[in-house]
Amino acid sequence: MTSALICLALFACADTEADRPAEPESPAASDSAAGDVALGQQIFRFDTFGDERFWTDTLRMHEVIATSVDPMTALGAGLKVDADALPPGILEQADLSDPATTVALLGLDAVVGLKAEVTEDGRITRVGITCALCHSDVDDSVQEGIGRRLDGHPNRDLNPGLILSLSPALQDPATQAVLTSWGPGKYDAYWNHDGKNDPTVIPPAYGLEGVDLETFTGEGPISYWNAYVAVTQMHGQGSFSDSLLGIEIVASPDLVTPKLADLLAYQLSLPAPTPPAGSFDPAAAERGAAVFAGQGTCASCHSGPTFTDANDRLHDPAETGMDPGLAQRGNSRQYRTTPLRGAWQRPPYFHNGSAATLPDVVDHYDAFLGLDLSPEQKAELVEYLKSL
Ligand code: HEC
Numbered sequence: 001m002t003s004a005l006i007c008l009a010l011f012a013c014a015d016t017e018a019d020r021p022a023e024p025e026s027p028a029a030s031d032s033a034a035g036d037v038a039l040g041q042q043i044f045r046f047d048t049f050g051d052e053r054f055w056t057d058t059l060r061m062h063e064v065i066a067t068s069v070d071p072m073t074a075l076g077a078g079l080k081v082d083a084d085a086l087p088p089g090i091l092e093q094a095d096l097s098d099p100a101t102t103v104a105l106l107g108l109d110a111v112v113g114l115k116a117e118v119t120e121d122g123r124i125t126r127v128g129i130t131c132a133l134c135h136s137d138v139d140d141s142v143q144e145g146i147g148r149r150l151d152g153h154p155n156r157d158l159n160p161g162l163i164l165s166l167s168p169a170l171q172d173p174a175t176q177a178v179l180t181s182w183g184p185g186k187y188d189a190y191w192n193h194d195g196k197n198d199p200t201v202i203p204p205a206y207g208l209e210g211v212d213l214e215t216f217t218g219e220g221p222i223s224y225w226n227a228y229v230a231v232t233q234m235h236g237q238g239s240f241s242d243s244l245l246g247i248e249i250v251a252s253p254d255l256v257t258p259k260l261a262d263l264l265a266y267q268l269s270l271p272a273p274t275p276p277a278g279s280f281d282p283a284a285a286e287r288g289a290a291v292f293a294g295q296g297t298c299a300s301c302h303s304g305p306t307f308t309d310a311n312d313r314l315h316d317p318a319e320t321g322m323d324p325g326l327a328q329r330g331n332s333r334q335y336r337t338t339p340l341r342g343a344w345q346r347p348p349y350f351h352n353g354s355a356a357t358l359p360d361v362v363d364h365y366d367a368f369l370g371l372d373l374s375p376e377q378k379a380e381l382v383e384y385l386k387s388l
């Protein structure tokens with residue numbers, strides 16, 4: 001694809017290599033101001049930051065939804081339905097093969113992460129996305145894909161590439177090839193900027209209290225990254241500058257920056273989910289804790305209550321045998337030790353999902369670090385990881 005199209009379609013390209021200031025500036029948004037958790041929840045769930053101008057005016061997703069996205073298709077692309085927003089009995093009456101039902105659900109604010117304007121006669125006029133699209137799941141209590149919101153849980157069923165590929169504005173073959181290559185649970189948060197195609201799994205937005213640096217490569221604090229995504233990926237109307245990445249976007253009014261403190265407070269309030277009762281063997285997990293701290297050497301990096309040393313250092317890809325591709329695209333050039341609380345909840349593992357299961361994670365380290373763990377020690381380590 002041509003970079004001009006990337007700019008046109010997916011990015012406010014006000015910047016070029018030549019525009020970069022000589023002196024790097026540090027990312028502006030810090031994690032300091034005290035915010036309001038309840039307001040932050042509203043923003044996380046329902047605020048589009050004005051990104052309708054992109055999802056509606058540029059991508060014309062409202063037309064796509066009205067003509068071809070019935071609820072079965074939507075659920076198949078990993079979209080989730082908030083059961084609490086549904087009037088009683090509505091699902092029994094609804095025709096789940098009719099796009100009009102999707103529009104009705106949007107009118108009820110029941111599709112997690114999508115915000116639409118729907119007229120009284122059932123026409124969808126505007127649509128935008130919110131943080132919850134990628135970082136909320138539901139508990140499937142009504143049926144798969146329909147239930148109560150679980151904010152902070154990564155939506156690993158969501159297929160953002162497939163959804164984008166439906167846009168009439170993104171039909172050229174090269175773009176289609178990239179978008180359809182990502183698959184469920186993955187998104188590339190740099191592709192529209194650097195044109196490289198190396199998606200990451202969508203990470204959780206829970207369990208981040210006490211973790212100073214966010215993203216797989218530790219690019220910056222939560223608010224830095226929230227601003228990056230809201231402005232450059234969701235295409236909300238906001239200001240974001242990062243001289244190292246060569247991005248300088250100034251918006252007026254700025255619908256992003258004033259919300260970052262509340263959004264931060266909400267994310268910090270989201271605890272990692274505790275493992276379901278009976279999901280691990282406590283005695284084996286206790287022996288696994290000793291392997292984690294001892295022969296496994298895991299605790300040398302996964303340290304402290306959050307199981308990460310991210311507040312002190314990052315790691316070269318070669319230290320843990322990771323593909324260096326993603327690290328080379330950001331500013332840090334390294335990987336952050338992933339906080340492990342709730343790890344049971346979110347396979348696959350590592351930034352690119354290269355380990356399908358926790359046993360695969362342990363096998364990777366055993367081989368790469370030459371740990372010489374016995375089959376029993378590996379199994380105990382897995383039970384411990386399942387307990388976090
Ligand atoms: C299209 C899907 C998508 C949307 C929408 C989205 N994110 Fe993300 N988010 C991602 C991906 C993918 C990453 C991983 C990027 C990386 O590490 O390089 C990420 C990373 C994060 C992280 C870092 C987690 C960690 O432990 O490193 C936080 C926090 C986060 N997002 C919060 C938000 C908030 C708040 C919003 C709304 C302003 C938002 N995201 C919108 C996909 C999304």
Ligand code: HEC
Pocket residue numbers: 216292296297298299300301302315319320322335336337338339340343346348349350351352361362365366381385
């Ligand atoms: C040298 C530091 C270091 C050591 C030692 C280490 N890790 Fe990691 N760990 C990391 C880094 C960095 C990542 C992120 C890698 C990535 O995403 O590509 C990570 C990621 C993980 C993940 C993936 C979490 C997720 O949600 O994707 C798990 C699980 C994990 N480590 C467990 C372990 C275990 C078990 C051990 C000991 C056998 C161990 N680690 C040893 C640094 C380390």
